[in-house]
Structure formats: structure tokens, C-alpha cells
Amino acid sequence: MLRACLGAAFLVAVHAGSAWADQDWVPPVTDPATLKECGECHMAFQPAFLPARSWDKMMDTLDDHFGDNASLPADTTAAIRAYLTANAGDVRPQGLARSFMAWVEPGGAPQRLTENPDFRREHRKITAQKLQRSGALSIVNCPACHQGADRGWYDDD
Amino acid sequence: MSALSLISRHPVATWRLWHAGLVGSGLVAYVTADEDTYALHQFSGYLFAVLAVGRLIVAAAPGIRGPWRLPQPGGKAAAPARLTRGAMFQRVRPLMTAVLIGVLLAAGLSGVGADWIHRLEKLHEAVGEATPWVVLAHVAVVVALLARLPQGLRRMATPQRALSALAAAGLLATLMGAAPPARAADPQQALLGVFTERAKAATPGFAGFDPKRGEALFLSRNTANPELPSCASCHTQDPRASGRHAKTGRAIDPMAPSVNRERFTDLAQVDKRLGRDCETVLGRACTPLEQGDFVAFMLSR
Numbered sequence: 001m002l003r004a005c006l007g008a009a010f011l012v013a014v015h016a017g018s019a020w021a022d023q024d025w026v027p028p029v030t031d032p033a034t035l036k037e038c039g040e041c042h043m044a045f046q047p048a049f050l051p052a053r054s055w056d057k058m059m060d061t062l063d064d065h066f067g068d069n070a071s072l073p074a075d076t077t078a079a080i081r082a083y084l085t086a087n088a089g090d091v092r093p094q095g096l097a098r099s100f101m102a103w104v105e106p107g108g109a110p111q112r113l114t115e116n117p118d119f120r121r122e123h124r125k126i127t128a129q130k131l132q133r134s135g136a137l138s139i140v141n142c143p144a145c146h147q148g149a150d151r152g153w154y155d156d157d
Numbered sequence: 158m159s160a161l162s163l164i165s166r167h168p169v170a171t172w173r174l175w176h177a178g179l180v181g182s183g184l185v186a187y188v189t190a191d192e193d194t195y196a197l198h199q200f201s202g203y204l205f206a207v208l209a210v211g212r213l214i215v216a217a218a219p220g221i222r223g224p225w226r227l228p229q230p231g232g233k234a235a236a237p238a239r240l241t242r243g244a245m246f247q248r249v250r251p252l253m254t255a256v257l258i259g260v261l262l263a264a265g266l267s268g269v270g271a272d273w274i275h276r277l278e279k280l281h282e283a284v285g286e287a288t289p290w291v292v293l294a295h296v297a298v299v300v301a302l303l304a305r306l307p308q309g310l311r312r313m314a315t316p317q318r319a320l321s322a323l324a325a326a327g328l329l330a331t332l333m334g335a336a337p338p339a340r341a342a343d344p345q346q347a348l349l350g351v352f353t354e355r356a357k358a359a360t361p362g363f364a365g366f367d368p369k370r371g372e373a374l375f376l377s378r379n380t381a382n383p384e385l386p387s388c389a390s391c392h393t394q395d396p397r398a399s400g401r402h403a404k405t406g407r408a409i410d411p412m413a414p415s416v417n418r419e420r421f422t423d424l425a426q427v428d429k430r431l432g433r434d435c436e437t438v439l440g441r442a443c444t445p446l447e448q449g450d451f452v453a454f455m456l457s458r
Contacts, residue, residue, distance in 0.1 A: 042405035043407065069434075070433060141407065144406060
């Protein structure tokens, strides 16, 4: 009986702990090609922030990537697409991915993770002036404020 | 000071342990001097530097004996009646010690320095390449003059013969050192060669690249993309400086190979970036002549 109680208490504690960690963590990017190619112009964002449909669309339109040409050789594109879709927020709903995916319309393929209501609520106080003044320059420059961003941690406020 | 008392109580055993540590860390550092294994290289390199400096500190301690004691400069060795191998070792030892201390210390400390100051990397690499030769020479001297020889060999190995063998080894080492090193040619120049071939094929009357034209292209302001009007928008006006992506804020390493020797070594990478960035900034592809001018400008910086 005592053992069952302790076990239950342990499970509750673990669950509470992971629920707390869920608020500010996503699985980090581990694929070298993704880290290199996506990380040349901006941080290699974790695939958990968008559903697989979004990543498919993004890898289809690299020649016009938010207005810039970001095209890659076909084999590199395929390898990165495979990694991103296999680890997308709807395929591996871990950590922050769950709250982000809750806002994605069924069948929708959003391209900017900064337009997710969860993201906007967290960053509602970050103005363009603040970004200029701090030297971060852009809202997509995660590591400027979140020191652990490349390891998947977004806990600093 | 318990370490020092341990050393003075067991000079030979502790020295052997130190020597094994130095050889081991040095070997690991030499073998892992690649980018893929940088963490291991760093760790073993620091260990190597600490062991090298530590050995000098121990040698300076008073009352240190045995192999830890360094030969005293200027100490007059009594001229031996007979030139034995042992006597020759005593004569060679100060020079050997000086060279070992100089090169090994330089290898370790330049590595530690390069970890903090980027400019020391070239020096560290050069010293690192010289180190195995110094170590091989050291091994040759020790084996030739100190190793216990089998009975039959001992009669044949007269000091005169050992001396001539040593001279021959020295000559050989000098010849090998003077021979053109079998390393790849400058990767940036090789890459420029590819661009030259392309420009020759595409440009009638091609008369070489002009870094000045490359600089003009780099600094030019264009209208295709108001957010990114120039190369300098992200890379700054000075290719030797660190840049920053004008749209995303992402830090960009310097482009000039003089400060970032990774640049312009990988043809696929250069083709990818030039292909994309010409489209993004100029709104069109760059000609082979423009690309070569650009590369020539970067290599001149």
C-alpha cells in the first residue's frame, strides 16, 4: 500500500515537472544539414513550432523564402524536408509544440511561427523600438534574448 | 606541496607517469586536430600544455633529482677519457632539452593562445606540424645513445659509428624537411582557378579578374530589394569585419579569408551563396566575370 502511494506520488511529481517544463521547451535540432543550411541566415528554428504541412510547403518554395532566394540542391532539400517533417509539431507534439499546435487550423500550413497566437501573447511587450535598441534587430533573432534557444530552451523572459 | 614530495621520493616513477601523460595527450591532440573532433583536441591540448608547463615548474623546485632535473646551462662537464655513448648523450642533452622545451612549450601555449586569439591559429598549426619531427629526433637520440643493446650489437656499435649514424639521420631529416611539403595547394587559390576557367569560357577577351571591380560590386547599392540593397547591408563595408543579417539579425562571420580561412574553400558553398545572394541583392544572376572579380577582391583583403 505504502509502495503504491509513493509510486503514485512519484508519477504526479514527474507529470507536474514535465508539464512545467512544457511551457518553455521544444526538442532541439540535431540534424547537421538542417543546422548548417537553415542556420546560415537565421537560427535553425525547431521543427516543433510548425506542422509537417507547413514544412512541406516551405521546402517547396525556397526560391522565394519570405522574399529571399534560399534555394538548395535537390538532395539537400530532400534531406532537410525529411528531418523537418518527421519532427514537426503535429508529428512529435512535445513541450511547447502542444500549445503551438492548438492554434493551427486543421489542414492549415502557416509559414511564420511568429504569427502563432501563443507566440504573439508571449512577445506582446516586444516592440520594434525595443528590438532596435537591444540590437536584436528582428523578432526571429531568438538567441538575442533566449540564451538557450538553440538547445530548445525559451525560458528567459 | 605533497606532489613535489612524492616526486622527490619517487623521481623515476613519477617522471615516467608524466612522460606517458605528455606523449598520450600530445598524440591525441595531434591526431584530433580536425574540426570534427575539436572538443577532444582542445581537451588533450590543454592537458598537454599543463603537463609541459608543470614539468618546468617541478624542474625549478629546489632539491629535485633524477630525470626531472634539467641540464644546467653553462655547467662544465668534465671531459671524459673515452667517448662512450653515455658521455655523448650528456653532451647532446642540453641541446635536445632546449629544442624540446622550445617546440613543445610553443605547441601547447600557442594552442591555448589560439583558443582565445584567432590570429595565433596559423602559428599553432605550424608548430604543431613541426612537433612530430622534433619528437622523432628526440626518440632517435635516446634510442641511439641510451638504449641497452644486445651483446652482439654492442661490440659493433662503437661511438664513432653511432656518431656517423646520427649525422646521417640528421642529414636525412634536413633533406625531408627541405623537400617541398606534400600538402594541398592553397584552397582559395584553387577555387579562384575554377572561377578563372569559367570566366575564360564565358567572357570573350577575358583579361583576368580585377579586385577593384569586385569591390565596386560588393559596395554597390541596388534597387531590386529595398531591404537588402547591397552586399554590405549584411557584411558591412569591410569584409574583414563580422556582419549581421539585415533582416534576421543573425551574426555573420567575416568573409575575407585573411581573418576567416574557412571562406572560399568549398566550391559548392560559394556557388550556392553567390547564386542566391546575386538574385536577392541584384535581382539577377552574376556573370562568371563578376563572380571572379568578387572572389579576387575577397582574397585581396
